[in-house]
Amino acid sequence: MATEVLMPALSPTMEEGTLAKWLVKEGDTVSSGDILAEIETDKATMEFEAVDEGTVGKILVAEGTEAVKVNTPIAVLLEDGEDAASAEIDSSQSQQPVPVNKAQSSEDSPAAAIQHPVPAAIDAAPIEPDYPEGTELVQSTVREALRDAMAEEMRRDEAVFLMGEEVAEYQGAYKISQGLLEEFQARRVIDTPITEHGFAGIGVGAAFGGLRPIVEFMTFNFAMQAIDHIINSAAKTLYMSGGQMGCPIVFRGPNGAAARVGAQHSQDYAAWYSHVPGLKVVQPYSAADAKGLLKTAIRDPNPVIFLENEILYGRTFDVPKLDDYTVPFGKARIWREGSDVTIVSFGIGMTYALEAAEELEKEGISAEVIDLRTLRPMDTGAVIRSVMKTNRCVTVEEGFPVCSIGNHISAVLMQEAFDYLDAPVINCTGKDVPMPYAANLEKLALVTTAEVIEAVKAVTYR
């Protein structure tokens, strides 16, 4: 019985990839463990091994094919005695893709085909861009935008360097630092051992010593090991020294849920860091903001927590083609103007907010969507002004509900815009549970577009 070889998912968030190269040809005999092909994901090029033995009967997807969806049949494997023409394919026994990552990154765990519940990118552009009208726009992923921001700042200032796990030779666990080692050399792009507490402290010391470190955490989940240095050593020193000594440092990395990586790898720390005086906290949504805000973060003389999102890394947006594009901190961006309700979000929460707004429009509800972009300092003025117009507010974030960013916005609105509110503010958040692994439960644990729509209907009494 012939089996289909399917396009494997080679990372927790991979939905498609490029079949870069076949290492076998039709008629070849393969056995378990033989490398069949090289597959390029958005993060890396990986070797794909055979699980069963047999003869390569037919190659279904030619090498060089891009955007091959996960689980697409890419080849047919025949048992002894079968020939390609007569082979009967039993789809139920399709060879399950079991990738082997030679580099053994902790993040590149094998995963089955994943459909993350986050909605697809919405075709929307911000109402008030941070660049002059007529500026040429180029398409860029969030991943490329972050890399470009670091490269530009490293060219600009010799004191800027990048350190973290796998940032140099591996080119970044999520490929954010791709190419930086080649351009800036090992002195400025530094692989660390797996030792978050230690290298966060070394980064802080280097900042005290006159450098401008960018410390990459493979994910912010691991920064829990380093949080003492982030808060006690980085955030408080300027104050404790009476203004003598500050800590210009950027702590960056993916934050929040990726897909199917379980409770310890799926937490949103936006509210945690936003609590702390002395820190600035940024959580961009679009590629343009990722670039402009990261450049601002690197130049800022204070410790900046720069919260990225793995799901957004591969999303493409328009980025202004400017020599030096920066986005100021503390300035929210209105993505969509509306009159019936204000939806406030940030980071990946924006995908739910924008999708909900689009759906609501079809039902005649006009939603204004605000991307906070920086959480500390927070542009509460923009939210208040919008609510004075719409009189209703829904907040959207993936973090836990207790002491959330939404809770803070609700309090601010109650204190500053009480008379303008026609309904209680509703906070749409992740659920108050550790992230479950099971696909259906994970989907329930995250905030959903349907919940945002429901909340908007509740505050607009529809």
Add this chain to the structure above:
Amino acid sequence: MAARRTTKKPNVSKDELLHYYREMLQIRRFEEKAGQLYGMGLIGGFCHLYIGQEAVVVGLEAAADEGDKRVTSYRDHGHMLACGMDPKGVMAELTGREGGYSRGKGGSMHMFSKEKHFYGGHGIVGAQVPIGAGLAFADKYLGNDRVTFTYFGDGAANQGQVYETYNMAELWDLPVIFVIENNQYAMGTSVKRSTKSPSLWERGAAYGIPGEEVDGMDVLAVKAAGEKAVAHCRAGKGPYILEVMTYRYRGHSMSDPAKYRTRDEVQKIREERDAIEHVRDLLLTGKHATEDELKAIDKEIKDIVNAAAEFSKESPEPDVSELWTDIYADAAPQGEAV
């Protein structure tokens, strides 16, 4: 003084000995005064005195050059005085006044002086260790030949981040001297009750870092070991560990009843191994100074410390507007680079 251990005549100049005497005595008198001001309610919160350990910082400062850096934990008054910070500014910080190094916003545990390359003053046990390595990282990155003295206690020596730092410091050949001030007690827990390691400096061997044990009650021995460590670092050979055996006479902090050791134990060390008495002895027996000359120095130090105490009482409390300053640094003008 009974049973002094050093009888041989060291090869050291009169001026050098007088300098050590003066420096160590200043720390002791300063700390005694701080204890007194604490008792009067002028100093609040935590106050960790350095009495007994003076030879450690004075000996190592003698091995340091201009531009070398230092960072330590919260038992930091001695380090600040030894690197040349103004006793008035330190004492006024202890009393939480405007004239303090941090304008009253740091307190006993949190003072800094960029001018004197003193990088704190850190309150979390062990946290200063990677910070010290980071300072050394910056010097190496910038191509200086400066070294960083990173002080921590026998208690901090059991923190995981110390070993994370050892690993990276040796991996990257950072010019950092790890100074373990082994005063025998981590608050109330003796070294014997916290580890079975026979010595703390030897733990560096696991990472390839050389080191040695030093008599921390002998300022000359400390200086000699410090010079060796500095030479190692400046030669680009990476970090070095000094485990300096010392003793704190006072409690861990002001509220420590010190039930974990006997009065006799403290008294015996004071009588037999005191670092200041050691130098005093060398000065007198070597005929470098007369009792009267030393008395004059005592008086001089007393005046400095009294002036610091006066300043710390007279300096006003910080303006209430200070509550809201120094939380964020203003963005620097664009375009500047190192």
